[in-house]
Amino acid sequence: xxxxxxIRICLPALIFCACDLFMEPPDPSPxxxxxxxxxxxxxxxxxxxxxxxxxxxxxxxxxxxxLPAYENYYGGLPNIVKINMETGxxxxxxxxxxxxxxxxxxxxxxxxxxxxxxxxIYVYNDSDGKLAATVMLGxxxxxxxxxxxxxxxxxAVSGPYLFWGSSDARYSSRxxxxxxxxxxxDFSKAPDAIQNIAPEQIWSNSWQAxxxxxxxxxxxxLYFITISYMPENPCVLVALDAETGDVIWEREAxxxxxxxxxxxxxxxxxxxVVEETFSSYDKSTGVxxxxxxxxxxxxxxxxCGRITLYNNRLFxxxxxxxxxxxxxxxxxxxxxxxDHIETTGNTSFSTSPRVxxxxxxxxxETGLRVYNADTGKFIGVDxxxxxxxxxxxxxxxxxxxxxYIFFNDRLGYVTAIRCIEEEP
Numbered sequence: 001x002x003x004x005x006x007i008r009i010c011l012p013a014l015i016f017c018a019c020d021l022f023m024e025p026p027d028p029s030p031x032x033x034x035x036x037x038x039x040x041x042x043x044x045x046x047x048x049x050x051x052x053x054x055x056x057x058x059x060x061x062x063x064x065x066x067l068p069a070y071e072n073y074y075g076g077l078p079n080i081v082k083i084n085m086e087t088g089x090x091x092x093x094x095x096x097x098x099x100x101x102x103x104x105x106x107x108x109x110x111x112x113x114x115x116x117x118x119x120x121i122y123v124y125n126d127s128d129g130k131l132a133a134t135v136m137l138g139x140x141x142x143x144x145x146x147x148x149x150x151x152x153x154x155x156a157v158s159g160p161y162l163f164w165g166s167s168d169a170r171y172s173s174r175x176x177x178x179x180x181x182x183x184x185x186d187f188s189k190a191p192d193a194i195q196n197i198a199p200e201q202i203w204s205n206s207w208q209a210x211x212x213x214x215x216x217x218x219x220x221x222l223y224f225i226t227i228s229y230m231p232e233n234p235c236v237l238v239a240l241d242a243e244t245g246d247v248i249w250e251r252e253a254x255x256x257x258x259x260x261x262x263x264x265x266x267x268x269x270x271x272x273v274v275e276e277t278f279s280s281y282d283k284s285t286g287v288x289x290x291x292x293x294x295x296x297x298x299x300x301x302x303x304c305g306r307i308t309l310y311n312n313r314l315f316x317x318x319x320x321x322x323x324x325x326x327x328x329x330x331x332x333x334x335x336x337x338x339d340h341i342e343t344t345g346n347t348s349f350s351t352s353p354r355v356x357x358x359x360x361x362x363x364x365e366t367g368l369r370v371y372n373a374d375t376g377k378f379i380g381v382d383x384x385x386x387x388x389x390x391x392x393x394x395x396x397x398x399x400x401x402x403x404y405i406f407f408n409d410r411l412g413y414v415t416a417i418r419c420i421e422e423e424p
Contacts, residue, residue, distance in 0.1 A: 037378065041418075045415075048072075063086050067082075078096055082129060091129070106156075108162065112126055112129075120144065139196050163217070164215075176201050207230075225238070235252065251286045255291060256275060267312070269282065278325070295330055316352070324376060336378070353396075399419075
């Protein structure tokens with residue numbers, strides 16, 4: 001065969017091979033997961049608030065949210081922002097206070113009480129947010145600080161009384177349960193005039209038990225549980241008359257730990273303790289209904305979450321999973337693991353779930369995630385609320401009517417979205 005003919009036949013193949021050598025090799029990595037189903041939240045309102053991780057839990061009273069925040073300028077001091085949850089309107093912002101901790105605002109009558117770790121209580125008019133009185137919890141600063149409400153201690157109101165538990169073993173005066181009588185305040189005095197009013201220890205026991213878990217106040221009765229920090233000193237579950245200080249009933253609960261912020265839940269006539277195990281008691285007598293039922297899921301990471309009761313079911317974060325259990329038996333209904341979610345940082349749910357209109361709303365690094373409350377089925381995610389650092393700086397605030405209200409640190413906004421029932 002002539003050489004010229006061979007060249008004409010082979011040249012196209014040679015050119016093709018040469019081009020192929022210079023072409024980019026195919027990407028050997030497998031394709032990423034398909035995008036998740038989107039949830040398009042309808043924003044009812046949004047308000048910018050200077051708030052961050054150090055801010056505490058809000059007080060919800062009727063249509064109003066009293067949100068611990070900071071004055072809106074660089075280096076601003078801790079203050080309180082009152083927000084109308086119907087409209088998102090900021091009704092007032094209090095002036096900043098010097099004295100760390102604005103974590104537990106409480107409402108008694110026409111006033112908002114803001115305890116500080118310095119041993120002071122700042123009292124504000126609910127009508128306009130102006131300072132109404134300044135209380136020091138003792139005759140001097142040392143006594144006041146020993147009586148102060150620590151950042152991790154629970155608080156509650158019953159009638160004219162403000163109660164708080166103890167959390168710090170360094171201060172013997174903080175052990176047990178403390179009560180402050182707001183009727184001792186003289187509101188005729190100048191708002192910034194310091195009034196020295198010491199609280200009283202209303203309950204304690206022989207080993208000076210401490211209280212971490214939320215206090216529950218209902219019908220002038222206070223329910224609480226102590227922490228177990230030694231085998232010989234088990235948890236004690238107590239129902240206390242708020243007016244007289246008399247113990248209505250008290251029982252040891254050696255299988256409980258008393259270490260989770262919101263593990264006490266009142267469900268009708270039953271008082272629940274939801275930790276790594278589930279226990280249920282008659283709230284009138286303290287008689288056990290069920291005790292020490294293994295849940296299979298720890299309630300939360302240490303001190304980070306809240307349990308939601310909805311339709312006789314409990315919703316919480318257990319070992320990083322979103323969990324729903326029966327509020328009568330503690331039996332698991334469903335659980336959702338975030339392991340399948342493509343993330344860049346936090347691979348667990350780090351905020352608490354809230355439930356409304358048959359849907360579970362929870363903040364996550366990927367955004368606002370929504371699940372069916374009955375089945376745990378994933379409904380969708382709104383990535384516009386995607387947070388930084390795994391969203392540990394974003395917080396649920398409240399369910400109000402048909403709205404879910406939350407704070408997103410990345411955006412710096414308190415936001416309300418409409419909760420719409422899932423289409424069949």
